[in-house]
Amino acid sequence: MKTQKTVLITGTSSGIGKAAVKYFHERGWNVAATMRSPEKEKELNQLPGVKLVRLDVTDEQSIQQAVAETITHFGKIDAIVNNAGYGAVGIFEAATAEQVRRQFDTNVFGIMNVIRGILPHFRERKNGTIINISSMGGRITFPLYSVYHGTKWAVEGFSEALQFELRQFNIKVKTVEPGAIKTDFYERSMDLFRKESLTAYDAYEKVTYANTQKAGETAPGPESVARTIFKAANDSSFKLRYTASAQSAMLLALRWILPLAWFNAMVRGNVEKGFKPKN
Numbered sequence: 001m002k003t004q005k006t007v008l009i010t011g012t013s014s015g016i017g018k019a020a021v022k023y024f025h026e027r028g029w030n031v032a033a034t035m036r037s038p039e040k041e042k043e044l045n046q047l048p049g050v051k052l053v054r055l056d057v058t059d060e061q062s063i064q065q066a067v068a069e070t071i072t073h074f075g076k077i078d079a080i081v082n083n084a085g086y087g088a089v090g091i092f093e094a095a096t097a098e099q100v101r102r103q104f105d106t107n108v109f110g111i112m113n114v115i116r117g118i119l120p121h122f123r124e125r126k127n128g129t130i131i132n133i134s135s136m137g138g139r140i141t142f143p144l145y146s147v148y149h150g151t152k153w154a155v156e157g158f159s160e161a162l163q164f165e166l167r168q169f170n171i172k173v174k175t176v177e178p179g180a181i182k183t184d185f186y187e188r189s190m191d192l193f194r195k196e197s198l199t200a201y202d203a204y205e206k207v208t209y210a211n212t213q214k215a216g217e218t219a220p221g222p223e224s225v226a227r228t229i230f231k232a233a234n235d236s237s238f239k240l241r242y243t244a245s246a247q248s249a250m251l252l253a254l255r256w257i258l259p260l261a262w263f264n265a266m267v268r269g270n271v272e273k274g275f276k277p278k279n
Contacts, residue, residue: 004028004029004030004049005028005029005030005078005079006029006030006031006032006070006074006075006076006077006078006079007024007029007030007031007032007077007078007079007080007081007233008031008032008034008053008066008067008070008077008079008080008081008118009021009024009031009032009033009034009080009081009083010034010035010055010057010080010081010082010083010084010110010114011034011035011057011083011084011085012033012034012035012041012044012083013035013036013037013040013041015181015222016083016133016178016181016222016225016226016229017033017035017081017083017084018033018043018044018222019221019222019223019225019226020081020083020222020225020226020229020230021033021044021047021050022044022047022226023223023226023227023229023230024226024230024233025047025049025050027230028049029049030049030050030051030074031047031049031050031051032051032053032066032069032070032073032074032077033050033051033052033053034052034053034054034055034066034084035052035054035055036054036055036056037054038052038053038054051069051070051073051074053066053069053070054066055114057082057084057106057109057110057111057113057114058105058106058109058110058113060113060116060117063113063114063117064117066117067117067118067121071121076121076125077118077121077122077128078127078128078129078233079128079129079130079131079233080114080115080118080128080129080130080131081131081133081229081233082110082111082114082115082130082131082132082133083133084106084110085106085107085110085133085151086103086106086107086190086191087145087148087190087191088100088102088103088147088148088190088191088193089144089145089147089148089190089191089192089193089209090144090192090193090194090205090209091144091193091195091198091201091204091205092146092147092193093195093198093201094193094194094195094198094201095147095193096193099147099191099193100147102191103147103148103150103151103191104150104151104154107148107151107152107154107155108151108154108155108158111132111155111158112158115130115162118130119166119171122166122169122171123169123171126169126170127169127170127171128169128170128171128172129171129172129174129232129233130159130162130166130171130172130173130174131174131175131176131229131232131233132155132158132159132173132174132175132176133175133176133178133225133229134152134155134156134159134175134176134177135152135177135178135179135248136177136178136179136243136247136248136251136252137149137152138152138153138155138156138175138177139153139156139177139252139255140251140252140255140263140267141267142212142267142271143204143208143212143267143271143272144205144208144209144212145212155175156175159173159174159175159240160240163238163240167238172235172236172237172238173240174232174235174239174240174241174242175240175241175242176225176228176229176232176242176244177241177242177243177244177248177252178224178225178228178244178245178248179215179219179243179244179245179246179247179248179251180215180216180218180219180245180247181216181219181220181221181222181224181225181244181245182216182217182218182219182220182221182222203275203276203277203278204272204275204277207272207273207274207275208271208272208275211270211271211272211273211274212271219245219247220245224244224245225244225245228242228243228244229244254266
């Protein structure tokens with residue numbers, strides 16, 4: 001009889017995380033759906049085989065408790081999905097030091113905290129899969145996303161290096177790279193930089209922000225990313241990267257093929273469309 005697998009997913013109160021919980025559940029996995037305030041969740045707690053667990057990726061004690069609680073309840077953890085994150089977006093000069101720190105605390109150090117929390121269990125079992133939700137923005141860039149891109153490029157580099165250390169224990173490290181996805185990333189989950197006294201960038205920000213927002217309006221839903229996450233969790237190979245949409249696959253391929261100057265010109269032609277700098 002095949003043992004039922006268990007996945008722990010962070011950031012499951014909405015968007016990609018919630019879609020991933022449902023996708024794994026529908027395919028027979030046990031799921032520890034973690035979030036900062038599980039008492040507020042009214043949908044996932046109705047699913048058999050899904051356990052709501054409190055976890056804040058910036059609180060190492062809560063991570064240790066969540067891992068221990070999941071293992072006690074389900075017996076083991078086969079995979080973790082580091083999905084918790086958000087976007088801090090806007091003109092960099094308008095960003096406060098606190099906003100930059102908070103972005104890295106969640107998107108980078110949060111992932112590292114969760115991985116440190118699960119590694120003793122995975123090493124003991126000589127098995128485990130770590131899936132870090134990155135972005136096509138971990139290998140290409142767009143205006144207004146400098147801080148966010150900084151975190152995702154860090155996740156890509158960290159994941160690529162970490163895989164070497166963990167391969168000896170049969171622990172797999174994987175990154176999933178979505179493109180634009182229609183979730184609340186473009187609304188509730190976004191932190192916009194604002195500095196009232198800084199107006200020099202206003203015309204540029206207005207145009208580029210509007211153009212990037214359009215990508216979210218026409219993008220596929222989070223279920224497409226959930227499918228890719230599930231594929232990565234079931235892939236027994238040591239493959240590292242998984243693109244999660246046709247858009248991300250195309251843009252990453254173009255970034256690889258084209259000279260950087262050409263690719264950046266293409267980005268400017270799309271994202272800066274309508275902007276006319278003052279002479």
